Amino acid sequence: MNPVLVAYTFLGFAILCEVAGSALLQQSQQFTKLVPTVGMALLYLTSFYLLSQSLRELPLGVTYAIWxxxxxxLTAFVSVLVFKQPMDLWGGVGIAMIVxxxxxMNTLSKTATH
Known part of the structure; x- marks a missing residue:
């Protein structure tokens, strides 16, 4: 299998674990609930492990920017959809700028390659 594709797959799963961990961080209620706190910690550790695996093929700056x-x-979408937290127009503009x-960075910049 293409090593760059594998690296991006690791990165994708790292992002999903980080977002899920952040959602559980909200649910942990400042570390007062055991199950969400343990889940959050495990998801963050998994996210960092997967992120480190993606660094075998992808440069740090690009990888971290994407992650x-x-x-x-995605965390902003979870906060709106799951936790019913509002987002205003400027929040949406900011999200669009990040995307x-x-x-x-991935299509025009030469930094996306080794």
């Missing part, structure tokens, strides 16, 4: 940027976007930055 952080898409993590922010745009990730797309530009």
């Amino acid at each position: 952080a940027g898409l993590g922010i976007v 745009g930055g990730v797309v530009i």
Whole structure:
């Protein structure tokens, strides 16, 4: 299998684990509920492990930008859809700018390759 594809797969799962961990962080109620707190810790550890695996093929700057940027976007969607937290127009504009930055970095920048 293509090693870069594998690296992006690791990165995708790292992002999903980070977002799920963040959702459980909300549910842990400041670490007062054991099950969400343990789940959050396990998901964050898994996320960092998968992130480290993606670094075998992908440069750190690009990898972290994608991980952080898409993590922010997906966590914002979870907060709106699951936790019913409002997002205003400017929040949406900011999210769109993050997505745009990730797309530009991956399609136009030469930093996305080793």
